[in-house]
Amino acid sequence: xxxxxxxxxxxxxxxxxxxxxxxxxxxxxxxxxxxxxxxxxxxxxxxxxxxxxxxxxxxxxxxxxxxxxxxxxxxxxxxxxxxxxxxxxxxxxxxxxxxxxxxxxxxxxxxxxxxxxxxxxxxxxxxxxxxxxxxxxxxxxxxxxxxxxxxxxxxxxxxxxxxxxxxxxxxxxxxxxxxxxxxxxxxxxxxxxxxxxxxxxxxxxxxxxxxxxxxxxxxxxxxxxxxxxxxxxxxxxxxxxxxxxxxxxxxxxxxxxxxxxxxxxxxxxxxxxxxxxxxxxxxxxxxxxxxxxxxxx
Ligand SMILES: [Zn+2]
Numbered sequence: 001x002x003x004x005x006x007x008x009x010x011x012x013x014x015x016x017x018x019x020x021x022x023x024x025x026x027x028x029x030x031x032x033x034x035x036x037x038x039x040x041x042x043x044x045x046x047x048x049x050x051x052x053x054x055x056x057x058x059x060x061x062x063x064x065x066x067x068x069x070x071x072x073x074x075x076x077x078x079x080x081x082x083x084x085x086x087x088x089x090x091x092x093x094x095x096x097x098x099x100x101x102x103x104x105x106x107x108x109x110x111x112x113x114x115x116x117x118x119x120x121x122x123x124x125x126x127x128x129x130x131x132x133x134x135x136x137x138x139x140x141x142x143x144x145x146x147x148x149x150x151x152x153x154x155x156x157x158x159x160x161x162x163x164x165x166x167x168x169x170x171x172x173x174x175x176x177x178x179x180x181x182x183x184x185x186x187x188x189x190x191x192x193x194x195x196x197x198x199x200x201x202x203x204x205x206x207x208x209x210x211x212x213x214x215x216x217x218x219x220x221x222x223x224x225x226x227x228x229x230x231x232x233x234x235x236x237x238x239x240x241x242x243x244x245x246x247x248x249x250x251x252x253x254x255x256x257x258x259x260x261x262x263x264x265x266x267x268x269x270x271x272x273x274x275x276x277x278x279x280x281x282x283x284x285x286x287x288x289x290x291x292x293x294x295x296x297x
Contacts, residue, residue, distance in 0.1 A: 002216040002228075008236040010060045010089065013219065015226040019188040020196070022228070023060065023181040024215055025236060027053045030091055031167050031177040033238035037277055038098035042169045043110045044079060045098075049167035050112060050145035051084045052093045053179040057149075057163075058124065059086025060234050070125045075143045077117025078102070085275070090239035092275040110169070113143035122148060124156065146179075159183055162200060166207030176207045178215065195226065240276035247271045247280040251287070252294045259291045 002011075010025040031049035034040065040048060051073060058069045068087040080096025102111045118140050126134040136156035141147045146163045153161035165179035180203050184193050202222050203209065209218055219228055251259065251269065262269050262284075269282045282290070 002219060002230050004214045004216050005233070006214075010056060010234045010236055011215065011219070011230060012060065012232040012234070013223075013228050013230050015223055015228055016188075016192055017227065019185060019192055020226070021181075021183040021185055022219070022223070023057050023179075024219055025053060025056055025060075025179050026210065026215055027056060027091075027177045027179065027236060028174055030236060030238040032174040034093050035169075035172065035174060037238075037275075038094065040095075040098040041101050042171065043102050043112060043115045044095060044100055045169055045174060046110045046167040047079060047112045047115050047145070048082060048084075048093045048095055048098065049174065049177045050165040050179075051082050052091050053165045053167075053177060054145055054149040054163060054181075055084040055086045055093075056089070056091055056236055057179065057181045058126070059088055059091065060236075062086075062088065062126065062128075064129055066127075066129050068127045070127070071122060072125075073116060073122045073140070073145075073148075074120040075117030075140050076119040077113075077115050077143060079115045079117075082116065083274075087239075087241065089234045089236045090241065091236060092238060092240050094274040112145065116140075116143040116145070118143035122152060124152060153183070162196065164203050164206045166205060166210075168207035168211065176210045178206055178210050180206055192226070199223075240273060240278065242273040242276060242278055244280050247273075247282075248290060251282065251290050256291060256294050259287060259294055263287050263291060 008026050008029045013022040034048050035045040055071045070085045073082040078100045082095045084093040100115050102114050105111045121137055121139050124136040138152040138155045141151050146165045149163040150161050153159045162182040167177040168175045182196055266284050268284055271280045
């Protein structure tokens with residue numbers, strides 16, 4: 001029996017003696033944090049939450065200390081561009097317009113695909129600490145995120161995958177959010193793949209399922225008879241990691257000409273972080289010091 005734990009975390013498991021990789025996560029708290037930071041409407045909370053949850057799979061799969069992954073989704077919908085970043089279990093997200101409101105779909109669900117749009121693509125940039133990052137791209141299928149990430153894994157990483165992500169909200173409150181990733185590994189038998197497909201309706205509405213039972217119990221239930229073995233648990237959290245030093249670097253990277261222009265305007269500069277809305281103010285004297293540093297660089 002898998003030990004029950006609450007709070008945001010990612011569980012990594014195998015089925016059938018390593019023939020299948022499974023990841024399941026609870027992302028309720030981080031989705032609530034995203035909703036609060038961005039004053040997001042329910043449909044935008046669901047959109048950003050689903051994107052962040054799926055990005056968490058990619059983040060937890062990366063092994064190196066300073067590796068990170070950035071997923072950018074441009075679907076042509078009213079939310080504009082969405083960006084999620086994972087540094088292992090540290091996640092953050094932003095969108096051009098997180099206050100979009102849309103009517104519910106005919107089936108009563110939030111219209112996430114409508115808010116994100118489905119006419120475009122998602123790109124995945126993995127910074128592996130090497131000179132050249134890994135960049136993968138795929139076309140969006142529905143803008144609902146689950147199927148779009150499944151498409152990305154299958155097309156761009158040649159790894160067939162089933163992805164289910166969900167965010168259940170009641171007004172401003174995120175009741176439950178989480179996700180499930182299933183990847184049959186090379187050599188997995190057709191019997192097992194058939195079994196997984198047969199069971200897939202059970203985890204289609206994942207956030208609702210997670211309100212009924214602890215995730216560990218759901219895993220045991222869904223994969224009964226398939227020998228689920230827990231390999232690893234990773235805590236997840238919403239964490240930005242921006243700092244004044246990083247903002248200084250961003251200003252320096254503008255170059256001397258741009259900096260000189262800011263100094264001449266003599267109004268200082270105020271930089272805001274898109275992910276946490278942290279504000280960083282620089283006086284004209286600060287900018288002059290940065291100009292000095294830019295000249296030395
Ligand atoms: Zn920040």
